[in-house]
Structure formats: C-alpha cells, structure tokens
Amino acid sequence: MMNAHMQQQALEQQLMHAAEVMEEQVDAEMKKMNELDEDDIEAIRQRRLKAMQRSHAAKQEFIAKGHGGYDELPSEKDFFDKIKDCKRAVVHFYRPTTLRCEIFDKHLAILAPKHVETRFVKLNxxxxxxLCERLSIRVIPTLLLIVDGKTQEKVVGFDQLGGHDDFSTDMLEWRLGVSKAINYRGDINNPPEDKRAPARNPLHANRRIKQADDFDTDEELFGDE
Structure with missing residues (x-):
C-alpha cells in the first residue's frame, strides 16, 4: 500500500515537472514575440511574402509545362517529348478494353490539379x-512513377492500394507520396484507413511495396531513345 502511494506521488511530481517545463517554454516564446520590434515583424512578413511569391511562380511554371491536368499522350514520341523536362510524372499505361483502367482515371483526374508539381498523363x-517492352509493362493497368528522369517505381494493378476496386483517392495519393512522386502533406508512415480491407493495407499487412528493382526499372528514360 505504501509503495503504491509513493509511486503515485512520484508520478504526480513528474507530471508537475513536465508542466513547469512546458510553461517555461511557452513563456520564453511569448517573451521572444514581445521583444520583436516593428522592423523584426516587417522582416518576417517580407520573408513569408517572398516565399508565397516563389511558390506561386513555381506553380505557374508547372502549369505552363502542361501540369495541372490529366491528359492522354497520343504516341511514344509524345511521351519522350512531354515527359523529358518533367522532374516528376505519373504515367498510366491503360487499355481501352480494360474497365479497371477507368478507376485509375477517376482518381488521377482528381489528383492532377491538386499536385501541379507532378505531370499526370495516360498512354494507351x-x-x-x-515503350512497354523497354519498361517491362506486363500488367494493365500500371502506373509508372518517374522521379528525376528515372522510373522510380511501378504501381501494378490495385494490390498496393488495398487489393480491391474501391480504394480511395486518399489511398492512391498516399501511395504516390511513398515513392516521392508527389509532395505528400500527410503522415507517410500512416496510410489512410481502408475500411473495406484493412488487412491488405500496404504498411499494416505483411506485404512489401514493390520497389524499382522488382521490375528492372530505375532506367535512364531519356538516354538512348
């Protein structure tokens, strides 16, 4: 009984100490803010303004290069011409007679304007x-994820997205973020909840996300065309 009482006292002391440390940190931050003069505040405002201007300029540059939409490339030549200058791209290899390709179409059309830093295209x-032979595209649909001019990874079918047709746009967005094909703003270590099949979740299940080496990728796309 005495030991339990002593443990309770020790716990209360630890909590009190943690609260005091946190209070001191808050006080220090408030003091720092109070000590800022008008010049300091203006300097902070100018830095934020310049950062916003750079972000806007970069977005406009991406849009000028065709980013922001989900377009079909008519031929292999268009693939090399359009993707060559893109730092990042998501390429959907589809076939008109494969209905599941339309599922990728739906999600990619939503993600393209949200992630203008990446070019989203589809190729029959x-x-x-x-191109399919060179990149070992053997299953339709397949997403080819390109980063810095190299094939980073492939998303083949829906296995890495829960293993069913009803995966969410959020799940696909997370999967693209894992490969750094987009700027993912969520927690990369915690994929969106898959209510239909949580056991097939790529990070929760004993299923490894296939890397570039599994597909003979990581090729220089624009070296020897």
Whole structure:
C-alpha cells in the first residue's frame, strides 16, 4: 500500500515537472514575440511574402509545362517529348478494353490539379509496344512513377492500394507520396484507413511495396531513345 502511494506521488511530481517545463517554454516564446520590434515583424512578413511569391511562380511554371491536368499522350514520341523536362510524372499505361483502367482515371483526374508539381498523363499500351517492352509493362493497368528522369517505381494493378476496386483517392495519393512522386502533406508512415480491407493495407499487412528493382526499372528514360 505504501509503495503504491509513493509511486503515485512520484508520478504526480513528474507530471508537475513536465508542466513547469512546458510553461517555461511557452513563456520564453511569448517573451521572444514581445521583444520583436516593428522592423523584426516587417522582416518576417517580407520573408513569408517572398516565399508565397516563389511558390506561386513555381506553380505557374508547372502549369505552363502542361501540369495541372490529366491528359492522354497520343504516341511514344509524345511521351519522350512531354515527359523529358518533367522532374516528376505519373504515367498510366491503360487499355481501352480494360474497365479497371477507368478507376485509375477517376482518381488521377482528381489528383492532377491538386499536385501541379507532378505531370499526370495516360498512354494507351496498345499504341506503344516499344515503350512497354523497354519498361517491362506486363500488367494493365500500371502506373509508372518517374522521379528525376528515372522510373522510380511501378504501381501494378490495385494490390498496393488495398487489393480491391474501391480504394480511395486518399489511398492512391498516399501511395504516390511513398515513392516521392508527389509532395505528400500527410503522415507517410500512416496510410489512410481502408475500411473495406484493412488487412491488405500496404504498411499494416505483411506485404512489401514493390520497389524499382522488382521490375528492372530505375532506367535512364531519356538516354538512348
């Protein structure tokens, strides 16, 4: 009984100490803010303004290059011409007769304007046999994720998205973020909840996300065309 009482007292003391430390930190921050003069505040405002201007300029530059939409590329030549100058791209290899490709279409059309830092396009696999052979595209639909001119990874079918057709746009967004194909703003270590099939969740299940080496990728796309 005495030990339990002593443990309770020790716990209360630890909590009190933690609260005091936190209060001191808050007081220090408030003191720092109070000591700022008008010049300091103006300097902070100018830095934030310049950061916003740089962000806006970068966004406009991306849009000028065709980012912000989800477009179909007519041919292999268009792929090399359009993607060559893109730092990041998501390329959907589809086939008109494969209905599941429309599921990717729906989600990618939502993500494209949200992530203008990345180019989102689709390519009819039947019209680009050379490219499919070179990149080992064997399953439709497949998403090719390009980062810095190299094929970073592939998302083949829906296995990495829960293993069913009803995965959410948030799940696909998280998966693209894992590969750094987009600027993901959420917690990369905690994928969105998959209410239908939580056991198939890529990070919660004993299923490894396939890396570039699994597909003979990580190729220089624009070296020897």
């Amino acid at each position: 696999a039947e019209k680009c046999p050379f």
